Amino acid sequence: MPLTLTLTPNFSEPGKRYFRAFSPGDDFYEMLIEAHRDLSDEQSAMLNAKLILLLANHIGDLSVLREALGHARDGV
Amino acid sequence: MLKTYTYPKYEYQQPQEQKERSAARYPVVIVGAGPVGMAAAIDCRLQGIPVVLLDEDDTVSIGSRGVCYAKRALEILDRLGVGDRVVEKGVSWNVGRTFFREEEVFNFNLLPEPDHKRPGMINLQQYYLEQYLVERCVELGVDMRWKNRVVSVQRMSDGVRLTIETPDGTYGIEADWLIAADGARSPIRKQMNLEVDGKVFMDRFLIADVVMKADFPAERWFWFDPPFHPNQSVLLHRQADSVWRIDFQLGWDADPEEEKKPANVIPRIKAMLGDEREFELEWVSVYTFQCRRMQEFRHGRVLFVGDAAHQVSPFGARGANSGIQDTDNLVWKLKLVLDGKAPERLLDTYSTERVAAADENLMNSTRSTDFITPKSNTSRMFRNAVLTLAEHHSFARALVNSGRLSVPAFLADSTLNTADADEFSGAMVPGAPMDDAxxxxxxxxxxxxxxxxxxxxxxxxxxxxxxxxxxxxxxxxxxxxxxxxxxxxxxxxxxxxxxxxxxxxxxxxxxxxxxxxxxxxxxxxxxxxxxxxxxxxxxxxxxxxxxxxxxx
Structure with a gap:
C-alpha cells in the first residue's frame, strides 16, 4: 500500500493485456455505472456509502484516507 | 445555404443490359456508393476483380456528415490511392479543450507519436472524401451506375439475382457475390428479413456546418453543461474551407423540424460564440442514433459492410472509420475465394473478425454516450465528480470520456492467427494492425x-x-x-x-x-x-x- 494517495491513472486487472491506455479506466467506469442500474436515488446513495466503507477498509492507512477525504471535500 | 462546396452531379447512363434486354452476371456487385461501398469497389479493382457499383442517387453526401477520419482509415485510403488528397484537403488538429460549466477543466495535446506517416485523425467533410473516391473508382474502371435502385434481392445457392430500377424502368442482373453497403436503413437487409439488434438512444442532436469569417483556433472544444446550453453538451470542430461543425445535444423532447429552422439555430450559435463574430449557416440537421449490429455479417452470398451491418453513436468517429476497415478485411478474402484458392468459409472469418471489431466499437461508443449524456441522477453525479476532479488530478482526466479516438481492433483472438511459439515483447502480436515506421x-x-x-x-x-x-x-x-x-x-x-x-x-x-x-x-x-x-x-x-x- 502506498504511503500517499495515488492521483495518477492506476486501473488495471492482473493478467489482462491492454492495447489502449484508456481501456482499464473505462472498464472501471462502466462497472461503476452498471452497479447502479435500475436503482432509485436513495438506493444508489446507500450503494455508494457501502462501497466507500468497503474500499476504505481495504486501503486501511488512515493518512491516505485523510488525504482522499480532503480532496473529495474540496470545492463541494 | 451551402456556399463553400458545389455538389457534383454524376451522369446516369442506361445500363447496357437494360438497353439490350440481355442477361449479365458479375463476380461482385456492390450496392451503395458511400465511403464504404466505394472503398470496397476500389479494393476489388486493385485485386483485379471486375465490379459493378449501384447507387440510387447521383451525387455525394449532402452535408458534412462523417467528418473525422482516423489514422487506420487514412492508412487504408493510402493503400487505395486517395490518402494524399484526403490528408491535403483535411484539417489536422492536436489541441482539445474540455469545459465544464463556466470553466476549462483541462486541455490535451494529441501530439502524435513521431515517425508515423499519418496523424491520429483529420477532419474533412464527407462529400470531399466521397468525391475523391468516385474519381478513383472511375480511374480504376469500376462500373458505376448512378440512379440504379435495387428493388428486390433473390438469393440463389451460388449467387444473387437483383432487380434494379432506373429512370428507364427495371432490369435484372446476377452476381456471384453481393456486397451490401447500403447504409443504416439497408434496404437489402430489410429485403432479406434480417434482424439488427441493439438499442436506440433517447436523445436528439443538432448539427450545423457554419462558415466562420473570423479566425478561431483549429482545436476541438467540448462543453459539458455550459451556461449557454445548460444541462446538455456542445462540440465544436474545424473542417476544411473554414467550415466549423457545431453539435448541440438537444434532449429527446426537442422537435426536430422546429430546431432545424435557422431562426432557432442562429441564436444558439450566437450564444455559444458569445460575441459578434460573423458566421453563416451552411447546413443543419437533427439526428438520433442507435447502437446495434447484425448477428452475422455474411449471409450466404451476401456480405454486409459498414452501417448496413453495424451502427454506433457518433462519439469517437467509429462509423465510416470502421466501415472502411470492414472492406479492408473483406476484399482480399473475397479475391482468394473467387480464385478458388481458399474455401468459402474464409468469408465466415470476415464476419467473426469484424463482429468482434464492431463489438469493441459499440462498447467504446456506448461508454462515451453514457458519459456525455448520463441516464440517471447517480450517473450524472459521477460524471460531474470526474469533471470536477479532472481540473487537478490526472487520474480523473483519464476518465473524462468525450469520445475515444477511433483506433483499429486487435484481432488477437482470430482463428486465422498462428499463436506465438517464441518470445516477443511489444504490441505487434498476431492479429495486431501493423505499426508504421x-x-x-x-x-x-x-x-x-x-x-x-x-x-x-x-x-x-x-x-x-x-x-x-x-x-x-x-x-x-x-x-x-x-x-x-x-x-x-x-x-x-x-x-x-x-x-x-x-x-x-x-x-x-x-x-x-x-x-x-x-x-x-x-x-x-x-x-x-x-x-x-x-x-x-x-x-x-x-x-x-x-x-x-x-x-x-
Missing part, C-alpha cells in the same frame, strides 16, 4: 505501411542481406506458392539481395516497434495485420501459417 527504399525515404498490403508478405529482419545463400532461394520460393508470399528483407544496413526487396530500417524503428532481432520473421496479411511471427525462418512453419490464415 520510416524506411529507406532505393536510397529514398519511404514508409513501412506504403511497402505492404494487397498480398501476403514476409518481413525478414537481417543485417547480412548479401550473405543469405540458400536461404535466399527459400525466401524467393515462397512467392511461387499458390497463395504467394512476397519476401521483404528489413535491414539496419542499406543492402541488396537478388530478387528480394530490401527495406532499410533507417532509424531502427521497425526493429524496435516489432521487437525484431537478427533472423526474426513476421508474416503479414494483405490487410496489413500481423498473422504470425517467429525468431527463426522456417519455410515449413510459414507455409502452415499461410494455410491457416486462408482456411486451407
Amino acid at each position: 520510416p524506411v529507406g527504399v532505393d536510397g529514398k525515404k519511404a514508409w513501412l505501411l506504403d511497402q505492404t498490403g494487397n498480398r501476403f508478405q514476409l518481413l525478414y529482419f537481417t543485417d547480412v542481406a548479401e550473405r543469405l545463400g540458400g536461404k535466399l532461394d527459400e525466401l524467393r520460393g515462397l512467392s511461387m506458392d499458390p497463395v504467394p508470399v512476397e519476401p521483404v528483407i528489413v535491414s539496419e544496413k542499406a543492402g541488396a539481395a537478388a530478387g528480394v526487396r530490401v527495406l532499410h530500417d533507417l532509424q531502427h524503428l521497425v526493429a524496435r516497434r516489432y521487437d525484431a532481432r537478427e533472423g526474426s520473421v513476421y508474416l503479414l496479411r494483405p490487410d496489413q495485420h500481423v498473422v504470425a511471427r517467429w525468431r527463426k525462418f522456417d519455410a515449413h512453419k510459414i507455409r502452415a501459417a499461410v494455410a491457416r490464415a486462408t482456411c486451407n
Whole structure:
C-alpha cells in the first residue's frame, strides 16, 4: 500500500493485456455505472456509502484516507 | 445555404443490359456508393476483380456528415490511392479543450507519436472524401451506375439475382457475390428479413456546418453543461474551407423540424460564440442514433459492410472509420475465394473478425454516450465528480470520456492467427494492425505501411542481406506458392539481395516497434495485420501459417 494517495491513472486487472491506455479506466467506469442500474436515488446513495466503507477498509492507512477525504471535500 | 462546396452531379447512363434486354452476371456487385461501398469497389479493382457499383442517387453526401477520419482509415485510403488528397484537403488538429460549466477543466495535446506517416485523425467533410473516391473508382474502371435502385434481392445457392430500377424502368442482373453497403436503413437487409439488434438512444442532436469569417483556433472544444446550453453538451470542430461543425445535444423532447429552422439555430450559435463574430449557416440537421449490429455479417452470398451491418453513436468517429476497415478485411478474402484458392468459409472469418471489431466499437461508443449524456441522477453525479476532479488530478482526466479516438481492433483472438511459439515483447502480436515506421527504399525515404498490403508478405529482419545463400532461394520460393508470399528483407544496413526487396530500417524503428532481432520473421496479411511471427525462418512453419490464415 502506498504511503500517499495515488492521483495518477492506476486501473488495471492482473493478467489482462491492454492495447489502449484508456481501456482499464473505462472498464472501471462502466462497472461503476452498471452497479447502479435500475436503482432509485436513495438506493444508489446507500450503494455508494457501502462501497466507500468497503474500499476504505481495504486501503486501511488512515493518512491516505485523510488525504482522499480532503480532496473529495474540496470545492463541494 | 451551402456556399463553400458545389455538389457534383454524376451522369446516369442506361445500363447496357437494360438497353439490350440481355442477361449479365458479375463476380461482385456492390450496392451503395458511400465511403464504404466505394472503398470496397476500389479494393476489388486493385485485386483485379471486375465490379459493378449501384447507387440510387447521383451525387455525394449532402452535408458534412462523417467528418473525422482516423489514422487506420487514412492508412487504408493510402493503400487505395486517395490518402494524399484526403490528408491535403483535411484539417489536422492536436489541441482539445474540455469545459465544464463556466470553466476549462483541462486541455490535451494529441501530439502524435513521431515517425508515423499519418496523424491520429483529420477532419474533412464527407462529400470531399466521397468525391475523391468516385474519381478513383472511375480511374480504376469500376462500373458505376448512378440512379440504379435495387428493388428486390433473390438469393440463389451460388449467387444473387437483383432487380434494379432506373429512370428507364427495371432490369435484372446476377452476381456471384453481393456486397451490401447500403447504409443504416439497408434496404437489402430489410429485403432479406434480417434482424439488427441493439438499442436506440433517447436523445436528439443538432448539427450545423457554419462558415466562420473570423479566425478561431483549429482545436476541438467540448462543453459539458455550459451556461449557454445548460444541462446538455456542445462540440465544436474545424473542417476544411473554414467550415466549423457545431453539435448541440438537444434532449429527446426537442422537435426536430422546429430546431432545424435557422431562426432557432442562429441564436444558439450566437450564444455559444458569445460575441459578434460573423458566421453563416451552411447546413443543419437533427439526428438520433442507435447502437446495434447484425448477428452475422455474411449471409450466404451476401456480405454486409459498414452501417448496413453495424451502427454506433457518433462519439469517437467509429462509423465510416470502421466501415472502411470492414472492406479492408473483406476484399482480399473475397479475391482468394473467387480464385478458388481458399474455401468459402474464409468469408465466415470476415464476419467473426469484424463482429468482434464492431463489438469493441459499440462498447467504446456506448461508454462515451453514457458519459456525455448520463441516464440517471447517480450517473450524472459521477460524471460531474470526474469533471470536477479532472481540473487537478490526472487520474480523473483519464476518465473524462468525450469520445475515444477511433483506433483499429486487435484481432488477437482470430482463428486465422498462428499463436506465438517464441518470445516477443511489444504490441505487434498476431492479429495486431501493423505499426508504421520510416524506411529507406532505393536510397529514398519511404514508409513501412506504403511497402505492404494487397498480398501476403514476409518481413525478414537481417543485417547480412548479401550473405543469405540458400536461404535466399527459400525466401524467393515462397512467392511461387499458390497463395504467394512476397519476401521483404528489413535491414539496419542499406543492402541488396537478388530478387528480394530490401527495406532499410533507417532509424531502427521497425526493429524496435516489432521487437525484431537478427533472423526474426513476421508474416503479414494483405490487410496489413500481423498473422504470425517467429525468431527463426522456417519455410515449413510459414507455409502452415499461410494455410491457416486462408482456411486451407
